Amino acid sequence: MMDKAKIKTLGDELYDALRNRTMVEPLTDREPDITIEDAYHISLHLVDRRQADGETIIGKKIGVTSAAVQNMLNVHQPDFGYLTDRMICANGEDMPISSELIQPKAEGEIAFILKKDLIGPGVTNADVLRATDFVMPCYEIVDSRIKDWKIKIQDTIADNASCGLFVLGDQAVDPRKVDLTTCGMVLEKNGEVVSTGAGAAALGSPINCVTWLANTLGEFGIPLKAGEVILSGSLVPLEPIKPGDNMSLIIGGIGTAAVRFV
Amino acid sequence: MTLNENIINKLAEYLENAELECNAVVKITDEYPDMDWDDAYAIQKTIRQRKLNRGNKVAGLKMGLTSFAKMKQMGVETPISGFITDYGSYPDGAEIDISKFIHPKVEAEIAVVTKTRLKGPGCHIGSVMAAIDFVLPAVEIIDSRYENFRFDLKSVIADNTSSAGYVTGGKICPPEDINMRSTGVVMEKNGQVVEVGAGAAVIGHPASSVAMLANMLSERGEDIPAGTFIMTGGITAAVTVEAGDNIMVRYQDLGTVSMRFV
Structure with a gap:
C-alpha cells in the first residue's frame, strides 16, 4: 500500500498535467509496486482537486470493457472514473479538443441516466433496468495524461480512467424498449464509416457494465445516484481524432450524436 | 476477355471439381496471370451452368468484399458478386457436416428477398428499398477452393466468391420497419462473443450493396428478377469453424440464426 504523501504527489502531478495539457511518464514505470487500489486513491485525489476548482461530479464512466482492451492491458475487469460538469459538451456543436485535451481518441457508447440510487453489492441487471430513467447515445472522447498512451491498468485508473470530454446525443429511450445487447453502432468520421459494433462488445451487454460498477462501488460504500450519467463502455475500437474532424x-x-472537433 | 472458351471451360471444371471433391487447389492466376475481370466472371458463369445442367438450382445471389477496409486492402472500388445454390441451404439450427467443406468460415449478413425486378444501370438505394419484399438474417458459410484462402480478386470471382452455403432463420421484417444501416449483430461461437457489427459495415448500407449488384449485373446484360434472395455481404469478419463448434448470431429486430458443425 502506497503512503498518503506519495498518493497526493502523484495525484497532484496528474492534476497539473491535466490543467497544463502536459504528459507524465507512466506511474507504473516509476512505482512498479503500485496496486489497483493505490491507483483509485490517486484518482480520488485528482478528482478532489477538480472539485476544489468548482467542478461538480455528474456521473461515472466505465472503461476497459472490451475483450480487445482487456487483453491489451492484461486485466480481466473493467475500471471506472468520475465525470464532472466541465467534461460535457453539446451535441452537434464544436468540441474544443485543442484547448482542453492532449492526445484524444473517440469512443461510442450508451449512456444510462438513473432515476433511482443503485447501491451494491447484490445489484442485478434487473435492478439496473429498474433504476434507469432512459438511455442515450454518447460520444466519449478519452484522453491520457500518460505519455503516448503507454498505460497499464494502474496508470489509466489513477488518471481517472482516461476521462476527457463527452457528448450526449439527441434522444432519450426507455431501456425496456430496446435490446441493449444487439443494438448496432455505426461510427463515421468525416463522412466515412470507420467502425461498427453492437451492445455485446461491452462485457456482453452494457447492462452488465453498470451492474459491475454498482457492485464494485458498493464495496466502498459509494452509490450510483439518481440523476447521474453512467457511461457504460465503448462498443467500437478507439478512433484517433484531430481538430477539423467531424x-x-x-x-x-x-x-x-454528432460532434465537430476544433 | 483474354482466355478462349476451352480454357474457360477447363478452369470452370478445375474449380468446380475442387468444390465437389473438397480439395484445395492453387489459384488460377498462377497459370493465367493475364486473365481479366470478364474471364473471371465467365468462369463463374460456366460453373453455374455446369450445376444447372446437373439439375441443381440457383437459389439466390450474393455480394462479396463489401467492407471498405477489404476493398481498400484488395485495391478495388466495387464489391464482387456470386451465386448461391439450392444444395448450400441449411435451416436454422442445422447440424452441418463439416467434411463437405475444405476450410469453412462463417460471416453474419443481412439478406433481402425482392418483390419486383431490379435492373441497372442507375439503381440506387431508393429503387432497392422499393423492390424489397422483406429483410431476413442469414449466415454465410464461405469456403475458398484455394489453398489457405490465398487468392487474388480474379481468382476469387472465378471461384464464385468462395460461396459454399448459408443458414437463414430468425424472423422476417418489412423493409420500412427496420433501419438496416444501424441493425446490430452479435456472433457467438461456443457461447462466447467473437464478433460484433452493424449493417453499415456493408458499404454503408446493405441496400446500397443490392443497388451495386444490380448495376454490376447490368454491365453483363443481367438483372435481378423478382423473388430473388440476396445476401448483401458480411457484417462481421469471417470466423473459422471446426467440428464441434456451435455458432449463434443474434440480430437486432431480426431474431437469431444458429448452427452446429459436426
Whole structure:
C-alpha cells in the first residue's frame, strides 16, 4: 500500500498535467509496486482537486470493457472514473479538443441516466433496468495524461480512467424498449464509416457494465445516484481524432450524436 | 476477355471439381496471370451452368468484399458478386457436416428477398428499398477452393466468391420497419462473443450493396428478377469453424440464426 504523501504527489502531478495539457511518464514505470487500489486513491485525489476548482461530479464512466482492451492491458475487469460538469459538451456543436485535451481518441457508447440510487453489492441487471430513467447515445472522447498512451491498468485508473470530454446525443429511450445487447453502432468520421459494433462488445451487454460498477462501488460504500450519467463502455475500437474532424454515430433504436472537433 | 472458351471451360471444371471433391487447389492466376475481370466472371458463369445442367438450382445471389477496409486492402472500388445454390441451404439450427467443406468460415449478413425486378444501370438505394419484399438474417458459410484462402480478386470471382452455403432463420421484417444501416449483430461461437457489427459495415448500407449488384449485373446484360434472395455481404469478419463448434448470431429486430458443425 502506497503512503498518503506519495498518493497526493502523484495525484497532484496528474492534476497539473491535466490543467497544463502536459504528459507524465507512466506511474507504473516509476512505482512498479503500485496496486489497483493505490491507483483509485490517486484518482480520488485528482478528482478532489477538480472539485476544489468548482467542478461538480455528474456521473461515472466505465472503461476497459472490451475483450480487445482487456487483453491489451492484461486485466480481466473493467475500471471506472468520475465525470464532472466541465467534461460535457453539446451535441452537434464544436468540441474544443485543442484547448482542453492532449492526445484524444473517440469512443461510442450508451449512456444510462438513473432515476433511482443503485447501491451494491447484490445489484442485478434487473435492478439496473429498474433504476434507469432512459438511455442515450454518447460520444466519449478519452484522453491520457500518460505519455503516448503507454498505460497499464494502474496508470489509466489513477488518471481517472482516461476521462476527457463527452457528448450526449439527441434522444432519450426507455431501456425496456430496446435490446441493449444487439443494438448496432455505426461510427463515421468525416463522412466515412470507420467502425461498427453492437451492445455485446461491452462485457456482453452494457447492462452488465453498470451492474459491475454498482457492485464494485458498493464495496466502498459509494452509490450510483439518481440523476447521474453512467457511461457504460465503448462498443467500437478507439478512433484517433484531430481538430477539423467531424464525427457522427448512430445507435440502432436509440439515436444519434454528432460532434465537430476544433 | 483474354482466355478462349476451352480454357474457360477447363478452369470452370478445375474449380468446380475442387468444390465437389473438397480439395484445395492453387489459384488460377498462377497459370493465367493475364486473365481479366470478364474471364473471371465467365468462369463463374460456366460453373453455374455446369450445376444447372446437373439439375441443381440457383437459389439466390450474393455480394462479396463489401467492407471498405477489404476493398481498400484488395485495391478495388466495387464489391464482387456470386451465386448461391439450392444444395448450400441449411435451416436454422442445422447440424452441418463439416467434411463437405475444405476450410469453412462463417460471416453474419443481412439478406433481402425482392418483390419486383431490379435492373441497372442507375439503381440506387431508393429503387432497392422499393423492390424489397422483406429483410431476413442469414449466415454465410464461405469456403475458398484455394489453398489457405490465398487468392487474388480474379481468382476469387472465378471461384464464385468462395460461396459454399448459408443458414437463414430468425424472423422476417418489412423493409420500412427496420433501419438496416444501424441493425446490430452479435456472433457467438461456443457461447462466447467473437464478433460484433452493424449493417453499415456493408458499404454503408446493405441496400446500397443490392443497388451495386444490380448495376454490376447490368454491365453483363443481367438483372435481378423478382423473388430473388440476396445476401448483401458480411457484417462481421469471417470466423473459422471446426467440428464441434456451435455458432449463434443474434440480430437486432431480426431474431437469431444458429448452427452446429459436426
